[in-house]
Amino acid sequence: MEILPLGAAGTVTGSRFLIHAGRTRVLVDCGLFQGLKNLRLRNWRPFPIAPDRIDAVVLTHAHLDHSGYLPALVRDGFRGAIHVTPPTKDLVPILLADAGRLQEEDAAYAGRKGYSKHAQPRPLFTERDAERVTRYLDRVDFGEPFKVGGLTFTFHRAGHIVGAASVHVQHRDHGTALFSGDLGRPNDLLVPPPAPRPPADRVILESTYGDREHPEADPMDDLAQVASRTAARGGVLLIPTFALGRAQTLAVALHRLRKAGRIPHIPMFLDSPMAVAMSGVHQAHADELRVETAELDAALEEVEPVVSVKASQAIHQRHGPMIILAGAGMLTGGRILHHIRRYGGDNRASLLLAGFQAEGTRGRDLVRGGRSVRIHGESVPIRLDVVRIEAFSGHAGRSELMAWLADGPPAAVSLVHGEPGPADSLRRDIQAELGWDAEVAEDGRPLGSVMVLD
Numbered sequence: 001m002e003i004l005p006l007g008a009a010g011t012v013t014g015s016r017f018l019i020h021a022g023r024t025r026v027l028v029d030c031g032l033f034q035g036l037k038n039l040r041l042r043n044w045r046p047f048p049i050a051p052d053r054i055d056a057v058v059l060t061h062a063h064l065d066h067s068g069y070l071p072a073l074v075r076d077g078f079r080g081a082i083h084v085t086p087p088t089k090d091l092v093p094i095l096l097a098d099a100g101r102l103q104e105e106d107a108a109y110a111g112r113k114g115y116s117k118h119a120q121p122r123p124l125f126t127e128r129d130a131e132r133v134t135r136y137l138d139r140v141d142f143g144e145p146f147k148v149g150g151l152t153f154t155f156h157r158a159g160h161i162v163g164a165a166s167v168h169v170q171h172r173d174h175g176t177a178l179f180s181g182d183l184g185r186p187n188d189l190l191v192p193p194p195a196p197r198p199p200a201d202r203v204i205l206e207s208t209y210g211d212r213e214h215p216e217a218d219p220m221d222d223l224a225q226v227a228s229r230t231a232a233r234g235g236v237l238l239i240p241t242f243a244l245g246r247a248q249t250l251a252v253a254l255h256r257l258r259k260a261g262r263i264p265h266i267p268m269f270l271d272s273p274m275a276v277a278m279s280g281v282h283q284a285h286a287d288e289l290r291v292e293t294a295e296l297d298a299a300l301e302e303v304e305p306v307v308s309v310k311a312s313q314a315i316h317q318r319h320g321p322m323i324i325l326a327g328a329g330m331l332t333g334g335r336i337l338h339h340i341r342r343y344g345g346d347n348r349a350s351l352l353l354a355g356f357q358a359e360g361t362r363g364r365d366l367v368r369g370g371r372s373v374r375i376h377g378e379s380v381p382i383r384l385d386v387v388r389i390e391a392f393s394g395h396a397g398r399s400e401l402m403a404w405l406a407d408g409p410p411a412a413v414s415l416v417h418g419e420p421g422p423a424d425s426l427r428r429d430i431q432a433e434l435g436w437d438a439e440v441a442e443d444g445r446p447l448g449s450v451m452v453l454d
Contacts, residue, residue: 024149032068036360060181087163159184161245207418210426219391235348243275255299331362
C-alpha cells in the first residue's frame with residue numbers, strides 16, 4: 001500500500017493523497033490550493049493521475065481545501081463513488097455550488113474590469129460542474145467500514161467542523177494507515193472533541209499549528225472587548241468567517257455574550273448566502289453538535305441573514321454600530337471584501353480575524369501589519385483596527401495534536417497540511433517526546449521514503 005501526497009505537503013492547502021494498492025487507486029481528499037499565487041496556479045495543472053483511473057474518493061470533510069477540486073475531477077472523467085459522512089453529504093453540494101458560482105462571477109468581473117491578463121478570463125470550474133458531483137456522493141456513517149478493492153476504510157470523528165472525520169484504512173495484506181484530517185479542539189464551542197486515535201501503522205497527521213499553542217486567554221473575553229470597544233465609538237465590527245463552522249461558532253459566541261449583557265444589543269448580520277444554508281445543515285445534524293438545539297436556533301435567529309446582493313449593499317446605508325459576519329475567512333474572496341472597501345478607511349471600525357490566516361492571503365498580510373489590501377484591482381487603505389483572536393480556530397494546537405497522537409500505540413508519523421516551519425517543529429517534538437519515527441511529507445514522494453537528517 002503506497003500513499004503518495006499530491007498536495008498539502010509543505011503547505012496547508014490542496015489536500016490530496018493517492019493510495020495505490022495493487023490495481024486499486026483511491027484518493028483521500030480532493031482539495032483546492034489556496035493562498036500564494038504559485039499555489040493557486042497548481043489548481044490549473046492537469047491532475048497528476050488521469051481522473052478516470054481513480055476508483056474512489058474518500059473525503060475527510062467539506063472545506064474547499066479538502067473537497068474543492070471535485071468538480072474539475074468529475075468534469076475531467078472521474079466516475080467512482082465519493083465516500084462521505086452524513087453531514088458532509090449535505091454540506092458538499094452547497095459549498096461546491098457556491099464556489100463554482102463565485103468562480104464564474106469573479107471571472108466575469110475580471111473580464112469587465114480588465115484587471116486579468118487574460119482577454120476572456122475563465123473559471124476553474126462552473127456551478128454546473130459542481131452540481132454534477134452530487135450524483136457520486138455516497139453517505140457512510142461514522143464507524144461503519146466500507147471497502148474499495150482490497151482496502152477497508154472507516155470514518156472516525158475528528159471534531160473541527162460538523163461531519164469532519166479521520167480516515168482509517170486497512171489493506172488486507174499490507175497494514176494500516178490513519179489520516180487525521182483536520183483535528184478539532186477539545187473545548188470547541190460547537191463540535192465535540194476528536195474521537196480517540198485508533199491504532200495504525202502510520203499516522204498522516206495535520207500540522208497547521210505544529211509549532212504553537214492557542215492563547216490561554218478566554219476568546220469570549222477578547223470578543224466581548226473588541227465588540228464593545230468598537231460599538232462605543234460608533235463603528236462597524238467586520239468578522240471574516242468561513243461559512244462552514246466558523247460562522248455558526250461565532251453566532252453562538254455572540255449570542256452568549258449578548259445574553260450575559262457583555263456586549264450591547266446592536267444589529268448583527270450574517271452576510272453570506274452559503275453560511276445561511278450551512279446553518280440549516282447544522283440544525284439538521286444537531287445530534288453531531290455539543291451545543292443544544294434550542295441555543296443554536298436562538299443564536300442563529302439573532303444574526304440577521306443577508307442573502308441577496310441588494311440586501312448586502314443596503315447594509316452600507318445604515319448608520320450606527322453593527323456587527324457584520326461575512327465570508328471568506330482569510331479575505332480570499334466573498335462579500336467581506338466589499339465591506340472592507342466600504343469601512344477599511346474608517347478608524348472607528350474594527351476587523352476581527354478569528355482563526356488561521358494562510359501564507360499569501362490578505363488576512364496574513366494584515367496580521368503582519370499591512371495597511372492596505374488589493375481588492376478587485378484597487379488598493380484599499382486600512383485605517384480600521386485589525387484584531388486577531390486565534391483561539392476561535394477550529395484546528396488543534398501543538399499540545400492538543402501531541403495528546404491525540406500519543407493516545408494510542410506507537411506509529412510512524414507523516415506530517416502534512418502545515419507550512420514547513422510548523423511541520424518540522426512538530427516532527428522534532430514527536431521524535432524527542434515520543435521516540436517515534438516522524439517525517440515531513442514531500443509532494444510527489446511516497447510516505448515513508450523521505451530522508452530525515454538532523
